Amino acid sequence: MRYGTGPEVLRDISLDLPAGSFHFLTGPSGAGKTTLLRLMYLADRPTRGLITLFGEDISRLKRKNLADLRRKIGVVFQDFRLLGHLSAFDNVALPLRVAGVAEARVKKNVTELLEWVGLADKLNARPATLSGGQQQRVAIARAVIARPQLLLADEPTGNVDDTMAVRLLRLFEELNRFGTTLVLATHNEMLATQRRHRRLHLVNGELMAPTVQRA
């Protein structure tokens, strides 16, 4: 994978994510973690190679069918990408509204989830008025609200304290127990080593041999 005529950001990557698996994606800054995630959430197409998602070869997929595939994927962006003009509630509600879910259900589910991530009193708050950690929780809530089959999280615990990091990790693990496949990119080695999950380690755009951490 390369951007324009620049150098290859990722090369010789070959991996398989079994349904219901939980992977940590680790590696130093600039190793290509975000680029690999962008390929997985269909923001970019590989310059060469093959990506198969949910049994579909994405290079053969018609553009009009991408929306259905994307609805199965939840993403927590490194920079959150919250919409500044919308409240925390409306930001979290976006994936449901995009999918055409009834407003009564949107209200119930979003309120419950925001309460769960400790933001019950921030439903109407705009992202600019929230702390970094609160914004991150809103971003996570938005990524999981539609119960995606694949959840890709780019440094999802980077801006929260340890207690909240563990709590969020438990949320991810709970989702994983219900069948969601998870890839959690982090440069926090401690976090990755604390949990018994598979680990994909990137160095200079190349994938090192997969390992499984011991608890």
Add this chain to the structure above:
Amino acid sequence: MIGRAGNDIPLRRDGTVRLLPWLIAPMVYLATLALAGMLTLHGVLQGWEHGLAGTMTVELPPAPANDPSLGKALGVLRATPGVTSATALDRNAESKLLEPWLGTSITPDELQLPRLIDLRVSSGVNLDLAALRARLVAAVPGAVLDDHRRWLDRLYGLALSIEAAGLAVVAMVGMAAVLTVIFTTRAGLAVHHDVIELLHLMGARDLYIARQFEREAMRLGFSGGVAGLALAGLTLWALGHAAAATNVLGEEAKLLPDLSLVLWQWAVLILLPVAAGFAALLTARLTVMRALARMP
């Protein structure tokens, strides 16, 4: 504050999009004036056509009051089947016709004016005008039968040219409005690229995004259209007053026609903002759909 579905792109905060009514308003203003002019002209022509239907004028060379030629011409005309009346305009009526231009100090006798006969023909009868002309000239050499057709045809030619020019103005204004919406929508797409990409990544279909643009374009196009129509209404009202002011010399001598439109013509003008709104909606939708089709 909890919002509602399909309102995710902050188009109302976008300065470029907000400019749209200010661009649409003068376009609808120009289109309304051009259309009103065309419709008025159409009405005036129909009025003339209606007024002149079944009427003709016979013009006899100037002659003294006791000359028998007038009687001869009247005799020919009244003997023609289909002619319902043939009335010679007396000197008083001729003086009255000329009064707005010449005043009361000059009489038609002093000017050696031709004598006129007002001819009325049954509406269902197809007169043989060539034969009637020949009989008239045989009775009164120099007599002229005017069925107003030549005059009306020339007027129609002029009116058609003016209407074509009016249509061209409306078409160009429409095209300019469409281009304005295209450029404004493209600017909106560029400004909100990140939001659009995010919505796509969440699984939003192109139509979901396009609908937000088209709704806003319609709202702005319609409001600009209403403003343009209101301004055009004021202008038409002022022109109507100006037309009435030229009427001081009497109905026959007024310089501008009345700006009187019938109900369906008013309806056409009032529908212009709605048309502007729908044109904006359709243009925005097509522009967004085409632009999104190029996104990954």
